[in-house]
Amino acid sequence: MNICTINIADKDYDLCLNREAVKVIENKGFNIQTFVNKPVTMTELLWFAGFIPNYKEVNQNLSVKLLETYRAEGGDVNEVIEFLAEEYSNFVNAQTDTATKKAKIVRA
Numbered sequence: 001m002n003i004c005t006i007n008i009a010d011k012d013y014d015l016c017l018n019r020e021a022v023k024v025i026e027n028k029g030f031n032i033q034t035f036v037n038k039p040v041t042m043t044e045l046l047w048f049a050g051f052i053p054n055y056k057e058v059n060q061n062l063s064v065k066l067l068e069t070y071r072a073e074g075g076d077v078n079e080v081i082e083f084l085a086e087e088y089s090n091f092v093n094a095q096t097d098t099a100t101k102k103a104k105i106v107r108a
Helices: 019-027 039-051 060-072 077-096
Strands: 004-008 011-015
Touching: 004 060, 004 077, 011 039, 011 077, 019 039, 019 077, 039 060, 039 077, 060 077
Parallel strands: none
Antiparallel strands: 004 011
């Protein structure tokens, strides 16, 4: 799992994605394909997802406030979103990778 460490208000946050985070934001309507049509909504959802694995206390509303603070402090939100989008893409692609098959399927 790759991690992106950011600092907001003198506190470090290690952002990353896991299966739970992906499921949460997909259930909230996240779709990488609609990023261009809904950039604010999709950015906020992906940003929120980055907090889910390590910061259960950060809800969606707090994550938006943290995003705004990070931006106000001169942080590059796009850099973080690009990292998280790549992680999302890697996660989704890993789910469909069939290069190594371990299951033995027996058909009767």
